[in-house]
Amino acid sequence: MTSRPLPRSVVGLALLLPALIFLVVFLVLPSVILLSYGVLTQSQGGDISLPLTMGSYERLVVSETYRRVVLLTLRVALVTSLFTALLAYPAAMVIAYGKPIFSRITMILVVAPLVVSVIVRTYGWQLMLNNSPTGVLNWMLHALGTGPTPVRVLYTEWATVIASVHVFLPLMVLPLSASLGRINPSLNEAARILGAPAWRAFLRVTLPLSLPGLVAGVTIVFSLTAGSYVTPQMLGGTRGLMLGVLLEQQINTSFDWPMAAAIAGVMVVIALAANVGVGWLAERHALVRAQRSGAR
Amino acid sequence: MVATAQASDLAFSGLTKLFGTTRAVDGVTLRIAAGEMVALLGPSGCGKTTTLRMIAGLIEPTEGDVLIGGMRITRTPVHRRNIGMLFQNYALFPHLSVAENVAFGLQMRGMRKALIKPKVAQALSLVQLGALADRLPSALSGGQQQRVALARAIVIEPTLLLLDEPLGALDRNLRDSMQVEIRQIQQRLGITAVMVTHDQEEALTMADRVVIMRDGKLEQVGTPEEIYSRPTSRFVASFIGTCNFLRGDVIGQEAGRPQVRLAAGGQIALPSPANDQKEVLVSVRPEAISLSAEERGTPATILQIVYRGQATHVHMALDDGTPFLAFLPNRDGKPVRSAFSTGDRIWASWSPDSNWAVSEA
Numbered sequence A: 001m002t003s004r005p006l007p008r009s010v011v012g013l014a015l016l017l018p019a020l021i022f023l024v025v026f027l028v029l030p031s032v033i034l035l036s037y038g039v040l041t042q043s044q045g046g047d048i049s050l051p052l053t054m055g056s057y058e059r060l061v062v063s064e065t066y067r068r069v070v071l072l073t074l075r076v077a078l079v080t081s082l083f084t085a086l087l088a089y090p091a092a093m094v095i096a097y098g099k100p101i102f103s104r105i106t107m108i109l110v111v112a113p114l115v116v117s118v119i120v121r122t123y124g125w126q127l128m129l130n131n132s133p134t135g136v137l138n139w140m141l142h143a144l145g146t147g148p149t150p151v152r153v154l155y156t157e158w159a160t161v162i163a164s165v166h167v168f169l170p171l172m173v174l175p176l177s178a179s180l181g182r183i184n185p186s187l188n189e190a191a192r193i194l195g196a197p198a199w200r201a202f203l204r205v206t207l208p209l210s211l212p213g214l215v216a217g218v219t220i221v222f223s224l225t226a227g228s229y230v231t232p233q234m235l236g237g238t239r240g241l242m243l244g245v246l247l248e249q250q251i252n253t254s255f256d257w258p259m260a261a262a263i264a265g266v267m268v269v270i271a272l273a274a275n276v277g278v279g280w281l282a283e284r285h286a287l288v289r290a291q292r293s294g295a296r
Numbered sequence B: 001m002v003a004t005a006q007a008s009d010l011a012f013s014g015l016t017k018l019f020g021t022t023r024a025v026d027g028v029t030l031r032i033a034a035g036e037m038v039a040l041l042g043p044s045g046c047g048k049t050t051t052l053r054m055i056a057g058l059i060e061p062t063e064g065d066v067l068i069g070g071m072r073i074t075r076t077p078v079h080r081r082n083i084g085m086l087f088q089n090y091a092l093f094p095h096l097s098v099a100e101n102v103a104f105g106l107q108m109r110g111m112r113k114a115l116i117k118p119k120v121a122q123a124l125s126l127v128q129l130g131a132l133a134d135r136l137p138s139a140l141s142g143g144q145q146q147r148v149a150l151a152r153a154i155v156i157e158p159t160l161l162l163l164d165e166p167l168g169a170l171d172r173n174l175r176d177s178m179q180v181e182i183r184q185i186q187q188r189l190g191i192t193a194v195m196v197t198h199d200q201e202e203a204l205t206m207a208d209r210v211v212i213m214r215d216g217k218l219e220q221v222g223t224p225e226e227i228y229s230r231p232t233s234r235f236v237a238s239f240i241g242t243c244n245f246l247r248g249d250v251i252g253q254e255a256g257r258p259q260v261r262l263a264a265g266g267q268i269a270l271p272s273p274a275n276d277q278k279e280v281l282v283s284v285r286p287e288a289i290s291l292s293a294e295e296r297g298t299p300a301t302i303l304q305i306v307y308r309g310q311a312t313h314v315h316m317a318l319d320d321g322t323p324f325l326a327f328l329p330n331r332d333g334k335p336v337r338s339a340f341s342t343g344d345r346i347w348a349s350w351s352p353d354s355n356w357a358v359s360e361a
């Protein structure tokens, strides 16, 4: 008797099953439970049960304080993405087009922050950005002769932005340099020969063709910054309070689990929106271009 | 009609480029007349592309100068040289439509939209692509893409057109028709043009003059006819077409023509006085040779007979072992193959005008 080979789909499913079970048990299920807390009620005793309520979400939106934290989180994520992108382009271009030796060195420098533990790195930034005249930044500014008053960066959102740009830079540079490397180098030469100075060739040719890498980078950096906890916790202070820190406070200080779950819900939505939104923006841009060239 | 601003001549003097210690281009001096098309031809790595890129301004020469219309442009940045260029891989902007690709150079020159539109339409109709203006380059065939690139290059009314193996990626038939098309447009617009190719037929078909390069230096410069029938060196003669080389000694003059006794036996005359050297290397093109069973000319033995459509190639060995090749045209269905067969002893003869002394190297 000859045994017939199993259909490919069955084999595929069988191979997929272990990972699928793992994800359902340890990701999907906990997520559903956590998010459901957000619409349940917590009793005086701390038990979480029915009735269903949108109270926690409502407070997040209506309360001035909470709303400020949501907006600040979005702002920090946006500003971080922006600065990261600006810094990433030159580095990615060196990696993609530079001589092999410079390309390697730049790559190593850019990736370096990733190999240092987040705690160590953040303590480092505390020393660098310290608000007293002995902080490295203030000491350097003073040495350069920029006035007597020390700048106050630590425990503001700017400290979070600076540290986030530092650590997330490689996550922007890598997709960007990959994207740049895929652009045919004669395109830039063609633009130059046709009369474009270097900067116009960059804006008209290199930039639009590297958009896929930029989209990937911005998506990652935006979601990770918006969802970060350690950095704003150690560097942001109360003035730079972000959603991640607020969530921790709800659980450890206020013992308000439904509120914490609602915050988690908002953070998930932000991350999803960033993923879908940035891609959609880029696609629409391409579509508008295509239509415009169609209409001419 | 798209017109050139003013055809200008192009000159290089002592143009040299070193990559590390490699002399990619080594002291090239050449003048190209306004409206002339010159082909740089040579084996791989001889410095053709490097020369072209120095003219374009994409590579800075180590030494020497480039002059357009008598003006030194060696230090002029690429984007101010007003040059049109065709690349082997077309280099069309994939995110721009055909019309936008062609408009690019005009936009960079700050031309108004209202003026750009008709110019783009004109350029596209010149290359017969008016109907495809709204397509993206990815929706075009290779030949169409190179025609768009041609329109994009000429619409800016360049003082110079550079072509780096423009047809290298196309198949044989398309390449033949594109050669004619590009040449016609170049002549009609009177643009000075420099083309790089390693396809000798392409060089002979398209160029007013052919420049043979070797190891970064100019080996010979001349019209296609000069290069083909009066090569200066063995290198040129064997690079352009196929050639037989015969060694011999000059034994005297007869009616102003040096007489050469061939090492392989037999005696031939050179068409023009050779410089007084005694030993000479004589080149003879295979198509100049006729074969006969009668004892007349130089004796040879047939090694192989190959039918090649328009001609039959007869591979022979002379008596001293020198390989010898004749192309016999296949006319009126007269099968050359049946007249001779492998192993036959035959006699090769040709007109003294087909002999040409070349230098050894």
Ligand SMILES: Nc1ncnc2c1ncn2[C@@H]1O[C@H](COP(=O)(O)OP(=O)(O)OP(=O)(O)O)[C@@H](O)[C@H]1O
Pocket: B019, B022, B023, B024, B025, B042, B043, B044, B045, B046, B047, B048, B049, B050, B051, B198
């Ligand atoms: N960027 C570079 N760095 C180092 N060497 C180079 C560089 N570009 C070219 N060369 C060298 O210079 C010489 C000439 O190169 P070039 O590209 O001009 O040759 P080519 O005649 O165009 O050859 P091909 O027919 O293969 O295109 C070669 O030996 C090549 O290896």
Ligand SMILES: [Mg+2]
Pocket: B048, B049, B050
């Ligand atoms: Mg080349």
